[in-house]
Amino acid sequence: MIYLLGGGGHASVLIDLLHLQMPQEELAILDDNIPVGSYINRTPVVGCIADLSESFVGQAVIAIGKNAIRQKLAERFPKANWVRLIHPRAILSPSVQIGPGTVIMANAVIQYGCSLGRHCIVNTAATIDHEGCLADFVHLAPGTHLAGNVTIGQETFLGTGVAVIPGIVIGKKCIVGAGAVVIRDVTDEDTVAGIPARSIHP
Numbered sequence: 001m002i003y004l005l006g007g008g009g010h011a012s013v014l015i016d017l018l019h020l021q022m023p024q025e026e027l028a029i030l031d032d033n034i035p036v037g038s039y040i041n042r043t044p045v046v047g048c049i050a051d052l053s054e055s056f057v058g059q060a061v062i063a064i065g066k067n068a069i070r071q072k073l074a075e076r077f078p079k080a081n082w083v084r085l086i087h088p089r090a091i092l093s094p095s096v097q098i099g100p101g102t103v104i105m106a107n108a109v110i111q112y113g114c115s116l117g118r119h120c121i122v123n124t125a126a127t128i129d130h131e132g133c134l135a136d137f138v139h140l141a142p143g144t145h146l147a148g149n150v151t152i153g154q155e156t157f158l159g160t161g162v163a164v165i166p167g168i169v170i171g172k173k174c175i176v177g178a179g180a181v182v183i184r185d186v187t188d189e190d191t192v193a194g195i196p197a198r199s200i201h202p
Helices: 009-021 067-076
Strands: 002-005 027-030 043-047 059-062 191-193
Touching: 002 009, 009 027, 059 067
Parallel strands: 002 027, 002 059, 027 043
Antiparallel strands: none
16 A cells, blocks of 8 residues: 555646556555545545654655645654655666655656655656756756756755756755746745746845
8 A cells, every 4th residue: 555645736646657657556645635535536535644643654655746845744754665756758867866755757857877865856857967966855847957967955946947057056945936047056045036047035
């Protein structure tokens, strides 16, 4: 049995991926806001995350897109067997290192020497070129493109279609708006947008 923590749209995509990668496994959803007995993409909601014991040791994946929530749940259930999911149409160098709970979607490309931390999301058709580094709980939205030697800090989110030139460092807990082109480093907890990307904090 594999439990999905969360039952939203991201969970529906992960269910399809789980059926491809682990067709023999039974699936169940835990969600605090969806009634038990409901079905999400053919998968039953069997309980609440709030009722799950902190000593839980079963197989699970955090099916929630928001980085801060994934971080809290991962720390709350330290003994869980977090499943890595890699779509069969993703292309990965054999040298890529992938942390537990990380999810890589269809048509993603991850090149030589890249390192991905725990519970990252590399969404549909996102690319990470050589020697890129994602810290824990990073989320790359669909169509994000990181050139070589880019480093992304913990809990940072890059929106749809973001492009990052080589060698850039983006700090922790940042937000990079959809379609931005990042040509200079981004400091921790900043929000940037535009072409080229600039801080939009007042």
